[in-house]
Each structure stands twice: as structure tokens, then as C-alpha cells.
Amino acid sequence: MSSGARAHALILAAEQLRTGTEAILAANALDLEAGKASGLAPAMLDRLKLDEARLEGIASAVEAVANLDDPVGQVIDQSERPNGLKLSRVRVPIGTIGIIYESRPNVTADAAALCVRAGNAAILRGGSEAVHTNRAIHGALIAGLTTGGVPSEAVQLIPTQDRAAVGAMLSAAGLIDMIVPRGGKGLVARVQADARVPVLAHLDGICHTYIHASADPDMAREVALNAKMRRPGICGAMETLLIDTQFSDSSALVAALLDSGCALRGDARARSLDTRITPANAEDWDTEYLEAVLSVAIVDGMEDALAHISRHSSGHTDVIIADDTNAAAQFLNEVDSAIVMHNASSQFADGGEFGLGAEIGIATGRLHARGPVALEGLTTYKWLVRGSGQARP
Amino acid sequence: MSSGARAHALILAAEQLRTGTEAILAANALDLEAGKASGLAPAMLDRLKLDEARLEGIASAVEAVANLDDPVGQVIDQSERPNGLKLSRVRVPIGTIGIIYESRPNVTADAAALCVRAGNAAILRGGSEAVHTNRAIHGALIAGLTTGGVPSEAVQLIPTQDRAAVGAMLSAAGLIDMIVPRGGKGLVARVQADARVPVLAHLDGICHTYIHASADPDMAREVALNAKMRRPGICGAMETLLIDTQFSDSSALVAALLDSGCALRGDARARSLDTRITPANAEDWDTEYLEAVLSVAIVDGMEDALAHISRHSSGHTDVIIADDTNAAAQFLNEVDSAIVMHNASSQFADGGEFGLGAEIGIATGRLHARGPVALEGLTTYKWLVRGSGQARP
Numbered sequence: 001m002s003s004g005a006r007a008h009a010l011i012l013a014a015e016q017l018r019t020g021t022e023a024i025l026a027a028n029a030l031d032l033e034a035g036k037a038s039g040l041a042p043a044m045l046d047r048l049k050l051d052e053a054r055l056e057g058i059a060s061a062v063e064a065v066a067n068l069d070d071p072v073g074q075v076i077d078q079s080e081r082p083n084g085l086k087l088s089r090v091r092v093p094i095g096t097i098g099i100i101y102e103s104r105p106n107v108t109a110d111a112a113a114l115c116v117r118a119g120n121a122a123i124l125r126g127g128s129e130a131v132h133t134n135r136a137i138h139g140a141l142i143a144g145l146t147t148g149g150v151p152s153e154a155v156q157l158i159p160t161q162d163r164a165a166v167g168a169m170l171s172a173a174g175l176i177d178m179i180v181p182r183g184g185k186g187l188v189a190r191v192q193a194d195a196r197v198p199v200l201a202h203l204d205g206i207c208h209t210y211i212h213a214s215a216d217p218d219m220a221r222e223v224a225l226n227a228k229m230r231r232p233g234i235c236g237a238m239e240t241l242l243i244d245t246q247f248s249d250s251s252a253l254v255a256a257l258l259d260s261g262c263a264l265r266g267d268a269r270a271r272s273l274d275t276r277i278t279p280a281n282a283e284d285w286d287t288e289y290l291e292a293v294l295s296v297a298i299v300d301g302m303e304d305a306l307a308h309i310s311r312h313s314s315g316h317t318d319v320i321i322a323d324d325t326n327a328a329a330q331f332l333n334e335v336d337s338a339i340v341m342h343n344a345s346s347q348f349a350d351g352g353e354f355g356l357g358a359e360i361g362i363a364t365g366r367l368h369a370r371g372p373v374a375l376e377g378l379t380t381y382k383w384l385v386r387g388s389g390q391a392r393p
Numbered sequence: 394m395s396s397g398a399r400a401h402a403l404i405l406a407a408e409q410l411r412t413g414t415e416a417i418l419a420a421n422a423l424d425l426e427a428g429k430a431s432g433l434a435p436a437m438l439d440r441l442k443l444d445e446a447r448l449e450g451i452a453s454a455v456e457a458v459a460n461l462d463d464p465v466g467q468v469i470d471q472s473e474r475p476n477g478l479k480l481s482r483v484r485v486p487i488g489t490i491g492i493i494y495e496s497r498p499n500v501t502a503d504a505a506a507l508c509v510r511a512g513n514a515a516i517l518r519g520g521s522e523a524v525h526t527n528r529a530i531h532g533a534l535i536a537g538l539t540t541g542g543v544p545s546e547a548v549q550l551i552p553t554q555d556r557a558a559v560g561a562m563l564s565a566a567g568l569i570d571m572i573v574p575r576g577g578k579g580l581v582a583r584v585q586a587d588a589r590v591p592v593l594a595h596l597d598g599i600c601h602t603y604i605h606a607s608a609d610p611d612m613a614r615e616v617a618l619n620a621k622m623r624r625p626g627i628c629g630a631m632e633t634l635l636i637d638t639q640f641s642d643s644s645a646l647v648a649a650l651l652d653s654g655c656a657l658r659g660d661a662r663a664r665s666l667d668t669r670i671t672p673a674n675a676e677d678w679d680t681e682y683l684e685a686v687l688s689v690a691i692v693d694g695m696e697d698a699l700a701h702i703s704r705h706s707s708g709h710t711d712v713i714i715a716d717d718t719n720a721a722a723q724f725l726n727e728v729d730s731a732i733v734m735h736n737a738s739s740q741f742a743d744g745g746e747f748g749l750g751a752e753i754g755i756a757t758g759r760l761h762a763r764g765p766v767a768l769e770g771l772t773t774y775k776w777l778v779r780g781s782g783q784a785r786p
Binding site for chain 2: 079081085087092094095177178198216219222223225226227230328332336337338339340341342343344345347348353354355366367368370371372380381382383384385386387388389390391392
């Protein structure tokens with residue numbers, strides 16, 4: 001299918017989500033009832049719940065993906081050999097993407113839209129607590145996509161809630177080309193442990209912010225507060241604050257975090273800054289709190305900070321706050337994480353904030369794609385060779 | 394280490410291979426003696442055997458890799474966000490590459506050089522029949538590399554011939570970032586089946602050449618002969634010839650292949666072209682012969698050719714010979730293999746022929762890198778974000 005035809009089909013799918021609002025919300029009500037009856041936690045119920053505004057958000061997101069530039073067909077590079085062979089590398093779809101996710105029903109539409117935009121098929125496996133909602137969203141998507149000429153097989157929702165279906169997806173090497181798990185650490189860990197298919201994921205977001213000796217005190221405070229407290233539960237939230245022993249304003253920095261309602265767990269030197277800081281144990285440095293808790297260590301300069309990050313970072317996002325441009329350059333060069341930032345909040349680690357329009361996920365693996373992954377990461381390439389009858393000597 | 398320092402260390406390693414010629418050939422003689430005593434096949438002994446010319450070739454190849462452009466540090470793309478954040482994606486080494494290979498001792502030097510050039514560490518596991526040769530080559534490499542400032546740990550040769558070492562490499566997820574098997578199908582299949590680490594490889598090279606109705610008869614004959622008979626045993630050799638029923642010169646084409654010493658196995662229509670063609674059975678269409686044997690089918694136009702290739706290609710290299718540029722464009726667009734060629738011999742499927750300078754291998758997987766993989770495929774990227782104190786709203 002042409003890029004324009006795929007985009008148009010997604011616009012039709014977004015329309016179907018809107019005209020299907022009543023049916024989708026009715027299905028969602030069934031899931032919410034069942035969730036309440038089975039004692040789902042309020043936070044889970046909130047993730048599950050749709051209303052007209054949220055559903056409009058889902059439809060708008062599908063439209064936004066439809067309007068993104070299509071990577072398929074882009075020429076990555078080209079060359080001509082001395083024998084006249086013309087080579088080019090051209091982006092093509094990966095093939096079939098499996099998405100395994102938990103209670104948020106928006107993933108059904110988001111993931112399907114991203115896959116279709118980049119010419120892939122999607123096999124969706126949502127959480128059992130959202131089964132009616134996912135079926136209703138999937139039905140609306142398919143109604144729009146097929147009207148636009150996309151075969152209904154291009155977006156499939158696993159019909160059974162049997163857990164064995166997940167195992168079948170994870171072992172479907174050669175049939176499913178890549179699996180993207182979307183959900184909590186338990187889900188991601190299981191997928192990573194059991195998959196025989198390549199997995200695009202991050203297990204942990206243990207993100208560090210290093211306050212260099214040269215950091216501007218106001219900037220350090222503002223960025224650190226944002227990195228932890230804007231939304232403590234996202235994967236780009238800071239989990240460890242490293243303060244240089246030469247930084248001039250350490251006490252005010254930790255006081256601002258404590259005053260904002262963040263619990264701090266510190267090493268001995270950090271605790272000397274404020275009596276409200278409780279002791280950190282060895283596990284704290286490897287813990288993704290995902291709440292208003294932060295571990296704090298005092299470090300003796302750049303090498304010490306780099307060593308701590310090398311040992312404890314999950315490779316997601318690490319940040320330096322520094323006015324010293326040489327220090328910043330060293331940090332950006334030497335920290336080996338998917339995202340390395342200078343003078344910015346780690347909460348910017350997001351495909352939308354990076355201008356990608358959307359994201360299928362954030363990857364901390366080392367191959368294929370790292371950091372926020374959007375349409376380009378849902379493609380691969382092939383080599384095209386154009387000759388005029390060349391035989392190899 | 395800087396790019397220049399790594400390149401210089403590789404030049405020193407090449408020098409050590411030259412000054413160590415006597416010791417390396419003596420070690421090789423031990424392996425050859427042991428191989429003869431244990432009844433190694435003559436072809437295996439030939440792969441194992443070094444002489445001064447072959448060793449000079451190995452040293453020159455290391456120098457050539459040293460002189461390749463370093464991908465590390467290359468900026469893939471960059472952008473600036475409306476909030477002033479400056480983003481860039483920069484190539485970085487993957488990390489630690491495991492190479493598992495069979496009798497050819499040149500892989501010890503080739504793979505180590507490619508890994509070091511792109512800033513990676515290499516863990517080498519060679520075949521037991523080349524153990525003395527590999528140790529001698531490794532010793533020379535390390536002598537040069539360490540003189541140039543590369544730590545000796547950057548290129549490690551597994552010291553034991555215990556088969557369990559291979560299993561340990563294959564399960565070393567988080568320690569080894571990628572495994573490259575180099576050898577026969579048995580080795581590659583075992584690695585692909587057992588690895589918990591990403592694998593860069595091709596299992597089969599079942600390469601097709603489709604002779605379109607519009608093909609120039611002389612070009613079709615010359616390219617087809619080259620694609621099969623230049624070196625029938627390489628992965629880019631043609632294994633199946635698809636002749637369009639409308640092609641005007643089919644009999645002369647198959648006669649030329651038969652006359653060159655190639656055995657042909659054909660479907661009923663192909664066999665009607667020449668009595669020397671024997672019947673192909675169902676397995677022939679999925680067989681990589683790697684010798685002077687070729688399967689031949691007559692196809693009814695483009696759709697039939699595409700359907701055959703979709704069903705039987707191993708995704709390595711497929712070729713169309715055609716004067717009709719629309720037909721060629723359709724073939725290049727629709728065939729989903731790592732390499733798709735128009736009017737050229739499939740034997741060009743090679744990193745050197747593609748201008749990459751060398752190759753660590755040819756990949757038929759869909760993620761990370763496809764086709765001939767050289768230095769770029771031995772890197773990944775990280776995102777650098779440069780701000781001025783931005784906090785996320």
C-alpha cells in the first residue's frame with residue numbers, strides 16, 4: 001500500500017473511534033464493573049477508565065500518527081561503485097510487531113496506528129481487565145482501516161485471554177519479528193526472560209542527575225525538582241541525585257526536594273546536609289522508586305560520578321547539570337546510556353518531547369534502536385543494487 | 394580511546410602479524426599435522442592452511458580496516474526543539490561482540506580488527522582444529538594492540554576448547570551484546586537456536602535469479618553463469634533460476650549452464666527445454682546446494698516469480714534480469730530480501746564489493762542491520778540532549 005493510502009486509512013480509523021464513542025464507553029463500563037467486582041486497585045481502575053475526553057484523545061493521537069512523515073521508502077544512503085553498480089539502502093517495514101500490554105486501552109489504538117503507519121502488521125495482546133474495551137476499540141479501528149483498504153489481518157487482537165497466548169507470541173520466531181511489552185516491570189521482565197523473538201523494551205529507568213561543581217544553583221534546584229517531582233512515576237523520573245562535593249549549594253538543593261514532599265535516602269555525607277534524610281542501603285542505588293522517594297549520594301568529582309553511573313544506571317537517561325562546558329562534554333561522551341542530557345530534566349525522555357510525534361516505547365537495549373522509538377524504529381532497510389549486466393570477476 | 398589511537402594500534406597489530414610470521418606458520422604446522430592425523434577433509438585442511446602469502450593477506454586486511462573511516466562519533470541526525478533543547482544522535486560502539494567460528498584462522502584477525510576499529514571488545518571462540526594458529530595470531534595482535542594502548546582485555550581468545558564455553562557465550566545476555574557466528578550451517582543453526590544474546594547471521598543463502606521476459610539474452614546468460622559458477626560455494630551464489638515463460642532464449646540459457654558443468658534440476662516445463670535437466674523435487678526449491686547444482690523453474694510472469702521468491706527465498710539476495718524498467722522497479726520494491734538486485738550477479742553480495750571495506754558477516758535477520766555488515770553495524774547510537782536549564786511543563 002502507498003504511504004498516502006495507509007495514512008488515509010488511519011484517518012478513517014480515527015473517525016470510527018469517534019462515531020463509536022457510545023459503544024466503546026459501554027464496553028469500558030463493563031470492564032470497570034468487572035474490575036470493581038474483582039477488587040482492582042483505584043490506580044488500575046483509573047488507567048482502565050475512558051470518558052469522552054480520553055477517547056477523543058485516543059482518536060486525535062491516531063490522526064497525529066497518520067500525519068507523521070512515513071519512513072518507508074526513505075533512502076538512507078546511496079553510492080556508485082567503480083564497476084557501475086548503483087547501491088542504495090531503503091527503509092522498509094520490519095514486518096509483524098507483537099505488542100503485549102496491560103490495563104491502558106489507549107495502547108490498542110496507539111500501537112496499531114504506529115505499526116500501520118510504518119507498513120507493519122500488529123498483533124495486540126491487551127490485559128484481561130480491559131478485554132471489552134480493547135475489543136470495541138479494535139473493532140472501530142478495523143472498520144476504519146478496512147474501509148481505507150488495509151486488510152483486517154494487519155491489526156489483530158488476540159481473541160483469547162488464555163495466558164498461553166503470550167507464550168505462543170514470545171516463541172513465534174520467524175512469524176513475529178519484534179515484541180514490544182508495554183506495562184510494569186513484571187510484564188517486561190517476563191517478556192525479556194522468555195522471548196525467542198527480539199524485544200524492544202526498557203526494564204528499569206534508574207535515571208541519575210549529577211550536580212557538577214560548576215552547576216548554577218537555581219538551575220540545579222529547578223531541574224532536580226522537575227526531574228523527580230513533576231511525575232515521579234514515569235520511567236524518565238530521576239531516581240538518584242549525585243551532588244558534587246564541590247557544589248556550593250547542596251543544603252538548599254536537598255531542602256527544596258524535602259520541602260516538596262520527596263523522601264530522601266542518602267549516604268553518610270548526604271545525611272550531614274539535612275537531618276530529614278534517612279540512610280540509604282546498598283539496594284537503594286539500584287532501585288527504581290517510581291514515587292516521591294530519591295536516593296542521594298555525594299561524589300568526589302567527575303570520575304566518581306561516572307563510576308557511580310556506570311555501576312548503577314539502567315542505561316535509560318542520565319543528566320549532568322553544569323556550567324563548565326568541558327565537564328558537560330566529558331559527561332555526554334562517557335556516559336553510555338540511551339539518553340544523556342546536559343542542563344535539562346530527565347523527564348524530557350519521551351518520544352513526543354523529542355519531536356518524534358509518538359513512541360512505541362523507550363528502549364535500553366543496545367541493538368536496532370535506543371531511547372524513544374517511533375516510526376523509524378519500526379522499520380528496517382534493504383539494499384537495492386542496480387546494474388547493467390555486471391558479472392563479478 | 395580516540396579513533397586515531399585505535400587505528401594506530403591496529404597498524405601495529407598488522408606489523409606484529411608480519412614479524413611473527415615464523416611463529417604463526419610453526420603453530421599452523423602443528424594444527425595441520427593434527428588435522429591430517431585426525432582425518433580432516435582436504436577442503437578443511439586447505440581452509441586451515443596458512444603460508445606467507447595468506448598471512449600477508451591477513452596482515453594487509455587488518456591494515457585496511459585500520460584505514461577505514463571510524464563510525465564512532467558520527468552524528469546521525471540533530472534537531473532543535475521549540476523549547477530550545479538541542480538533540481542529536483551519535484554513533485557509539487555496541488560494546489562486547491562474541492565471534493564463534495570454525496576452521497578459517499583469518500577470522501581471528503579480521504573480526505578482532507573490525508571490532509576494535511568500531512570501539513568494541515571482541516571475545517573470540519575459534520575452531521578446535523585451528524587452536525595453535527589462533528593462539529599465535531591472537532598473541533601477535535595483542536602484542537601490537539597493547540603497544541598502541543589498547544588494553545589486552547579488548548580482544549580475548551577463549552582459552553579452553555571445552556564446548557561448554559560456547560554455551561556460556563550464547564547465554565551471556567548483559568555481558569556479550571551481540572554474537573556473530575562464522576561458519577557452516579550447523580554452527581549458525583546451533584547459535585541461532587540456543588542464543589539468549591542477539592545474533593547477527595544468515596543461515597541460508599537461497600538466492601534467486603529471475604529472468605524476465607524483457608531480459609537481454611546475452612546478459613541473462615552471462616549473469617546467470619556468473620551467479621552460479623564463479624564460486625558455487627559462497628552464500629551469494631544463485632541456487633534457483635526462475636525463467637519467465639515469455640523469455641525468448643530459455644533453451645540457450647539452460648544449455649550454457651549445463652555446458653559449464655552445472656547440474657540442473659527442473660520442473661516439468663524446464664525439463665522440456667533440455668533432456669539433461671533432471672526432475673526437481675519439493676525440497677530442491679528450499680535447498681542451498683553450495684555446489685554446481687541449480688534448480689530451475691519456469692514462471693508465468695512477475696506475480697508468479699514474486700510468489701515463488703516470497704515462498705522460498707532465505708531473504709539473502711534475489712535478482713531480476715530485465716530491460717523493462719517498470720518490471721525492475723516492481724521487483725526491487727516488492728522482493729523483501731536483505732539485498733535485491735537488478736541486472737547484476739548475486740555474487741556481488743559482499744561487504745567488499747559494496748564498498749564497506751570489509752564485513753563482519755551478512756545478516757538476513759530483520760533488526761539492527763541487514764545484508765553485508767561492516768563497521769556501522771558494529772555500532773549503535775545514543776541520544777545527546779543539550780539544554781539550558783529546561784524543566785518539563
